[in-house]
Amino acid sequence: MRGMPDTGTHVLEVIRVAEGETSPRRDADVLASWRRCVNEHQLDPSRHAGPRIVTQKELRQHRQESEELLGVARHGMEDLYRRVNAMGYVLLLANARGVTVDAIGDAELDRELRHAGLIAGSEWHERHVGTNGVGACLATGRAITVHRTDHFDVALTPLSCTAVPVHDTRGGLIGVLDLSHLQAPQDKMSQALTLEVMKSCVRRIEMANLVRRHRADWILRLNPSPEFLDVDPMAAVAIDPEGRISGMTNNARELLAGGPAQALIGRRFDDIFAYDMDDLPKLSRAMAPVDGALEMQAGGLIFARAVPPTAPPRRAAEGSLPQPLRAIHGGDPAMECLAERAAKVVDRQISVILRGETGTGKEFIARAMHESSRRRGAFVAINCAALPEALIESELFGYTPNAFTGAHARGKKGLIREAHGGTLFLDEIGDMPLALQARLLRVLSERELLPVGATRAEPVDIRVISASHHDLAQLVAEGRFRQDLYYRLNGLVLDIPPVRARADLEWLIARIAGATEGKPRFSPQAMALLLAHDWPGNVREIVNLCELAAAMCDGAPVLPAHLPAGMADRAALSRSPAGSRPEDELLRLLDEHGGNVSAAARAAKIDRSTFYRRLRKSK
Template identity: 80%
Template sequence: MAGISNTGAHVLEVIGVAEGRNSGRDADVLASWRRCVNDHRLDPARPSAPRIVTQRELTQHRQDSEELLSVARHGMEDLYRRVNAMGYVLLLANGRGVTVDSIGDAQLDRELRHAGLISGSEWDESHVGTNGVGACLATGQAITVHRGDHFDVALTPLSCTAVPIHDTTGSLLGVLDLSHLQAPEDKMSQALTLEVMKSCARRIEMANLVRRHRADWILRLHPSPDFLDVDPIAALAIGADGRITGMTNNALRLAGPGRPLIGRRIDEVFACDIDDIPRLSRTQAQVEGCLEMQAGGRVFARSVPPSAPPPRRADQPELPQPLRSIHGGDPAMRQLALRAGKVLDRQISVILQGETGTGKEYVARAMHDASRRRGSFVAINCAALPEALIESELFGYVPNAFTGAHTRGKKGLIREAHGGTLFLDEIGDMPLGLQARLLRVLSEREVLPVGATRAEPVDIRVISATHRDLAGLVAQGQFRQDLLYRLNGLVLEIPPARARADLEWLIERIAAATDGQPCFSPEAMALLLCYDWPGNVREIINLCELVSAMYDGACVLPDHLPGAIADRTATTRLPASTVSEDDLLQLLVEHGGNVSAAARAAKIDRSTFYRRLRKSKIGTVA
């Protein structure tokens, strides 16, 4: 009866506030209640728990939130290390209220899932009512929604403290939320949590400003000189022309009410100009400078000089050589390289998805070589290791941990990858029991060797690969959903060899890297380009090694090719005359304008395809 009574009292309080009656709750909570009833038409008597989006939807949300994930991940991990013993869970939501990342105690998995405090939960205020993430998104302001502050009575055990995260132009990227399953009754217990979260958001925005504006001066600001180098309250990026190019969100207050900052000259905001900025740097100033603001008041400032040359234009992205070398112009691989380049030095896990043999390890190694990580690249084939050995191989063991163990112990592959990259190939084949241990390694960034009593910290970048449908394995109970959420930061689809527009480049590159460097005649190459390559890159490598051994130094002719390739092509290749102009157009549409792929599908060479296009005047594809 007490539960029913409490529910009824909560519903009556919400309705009363919506009708204009007073309540002792914070003004931002009351404003949210009124929005929920009057604007969103929500009923406080009807539970509206957060919806959990599908795995496909979550993948799309994460891909759309790459900037947010790259901005926030390091700050999230640093914050969680400080609060992980207090029962909190840390959520990162995008601008639509969907949790795209989360860090929590794996032992509380069931409770967190029941409360919706997991990746994939949707917290928009118009659907769930008053909650930390939803109210923060609605107002753009930090907020603590504590227990009975929640609109939905089912959420009243929770305490949620949420802060906004902005990009360097002031646009809202998402929300960082720290929630507790069973917080104390007194809301004042969360006052320190709110200040910690605000400080964390400032540091995240500061790190993003420094990263994105390496070619500009950074002006760090604080009302007190004692905190400039510890936790500046705001910061600005200033270009060589003296105009403001970026900011942390707190800097808006410097401009005066309703006035923008981006694009304004520094002398419009402060009583100084661009020539004064270097004098505020540590190399030229013995003490922090004090700047008068044009809007009134003063602030202490420290300038940091540019750390990089001006960035290239957006239409000429600069990629490290290892990533530039993974393709020869194929559009899908070019886009993959660009997306991979954005997360090279971020603690964002990557899944490489594609058919067996498409070169997933090659791409993973290229990402490692292109990054700043100087540790080892350690590749583990989760399908090849015997289940009885995989635990000791991955986690290592202490001396004499079990019968047959080496007296000196074993470091383990995860610790071998410390400071580098851990590549988990065929992750979908990892036994369920070990998935739980791997999840703990990724969550806590530490590994417990077999037989040890104390965990050891590890700094690893994880790249996984699979040809299987991980979401389907989760539905079948063969793969942990929480591990998938942890691994599934950025999904990169590697196209099969038969779909690549740079197939000829790929074959020639593999041939050049093969002992003997086989050379294919134009006729042989034409046959290779028409073959479907079910074994993908791996099959191309095998072919190159075979013809190099069999025909050392000789140019490879059609008769030298394995029968499976020659016979398949001879029986399936269509004469150009049997393919109509309408067929060509349909193939071109189906392959997204990729002429090479469309020509292979038509079983004609690229030049013939072009010639037929021009003759029929279907298009003018270049």
């Protein structure tokens, strides 16, 4: 790209800043990002790489996970791009992991945009590509312009990137909207108006999302002055039928409290406003006084306009459950209860233990909790049973340069520090050696860790979710697990039901099959046999079966004969004359009705769930 700076000069400036010097021509957030890149992410300031482009398979997965974000932002993106498309900009939408899931740019600049990485599928997280608009925005949660040589990576220094965070209605950071220019003017002030335009666009996106998601609630539009209240309000909050704040745009927290939005969710309307909830209709456009003045409990006035609900009231829990947790089940009551309980603690410093048989999907649930929270750091999963005891200390806590024989000259960050600002998932925590349990306890209680070979502890901010198929209380009684660590971890215990006990088993199999390469399609007869299976291997067994079925059938429907021997044998039984065994009769009815479980259950004069249960008990 044209406009590259002198590499040596750029590298020298970055190194000086990383060592503690300042630079008056750089914004404070840029300087802080440079220091993170060198000192935390251990990136080389002479790098000339640009962003990584994920595979098409990875991009599809990111887009599926970001379906809500894409739906929220696309209309606003198109409207914004119509206003800037003649100015050489490209508009990017990145998810909370820094991967671009949508992009709008000039088709005539396709080659240049691809060369710069300004396309869908580019990965902009700060720890991978250094200081950039999307990465710095994700790291701080604040809008930022990273202009030309503000970038850490020399390959990106011709670009100017203005990025603004996008929040969901509960205050969680769900993505970043970025407007980038391939060859911006040298003066950073040239992008000041761009930043304000981007903030305005995101404000409207969040406003539209609040209205869409909270149709059953009152929407209170807010502005510090009355002039633009009805035209372009600065913020809005949703008030549920019980009189509690159920959602808001991100700007609302600044107007109402100045603290995190999550601290306001669930608060009563009259805790915040000196106004009776029953009088909200008086603030509607039809009835309100011209200025719509509303007194705050903390003092001062704000101007408000109330918009009545446009949909019938919903169940209290509906809509308040984050999408990642809604996606962990297909209607199973036990899993639904688990998701609702988990949602109540995702943004609290309450440790969680996930308890269940091996293979029930503990890591999947832990990741859903992380993605449902407002934590912007990484999700780091550690299987305590898989790490060799000789390596587990250095892998977890990291080490200083040349701390021991064989240690890397640059040291190692360690998995706990990798999770700084995010979630640390400790799988099979019961298998952690006792000596390391003491060190982990200090990390949790003091919020700091001491790398191997270091003399000074380092602060660390982590949320811990642990899991075990053991009874940790029993391990404590046997002296195999520290009691003080157990009480530190034992905040909320969530019991995950085994697959054989789940009422949404058919949904679970279909979901895993849909996520499997080759997407196997099970015939009704094969699915009925799968639903009758005990699944001792739980989710892992389903994954293995789906992978095998996809390979064996290569797109053709999966028939009973394609299933593993134990399952296929049951199909053979159903084709033999009915004997005295009741399960043979059920299988025969299933075969007679072409695998239609509902029809077979009606013929047996039992309901569908009883039909499945009797088949399973016959195993």
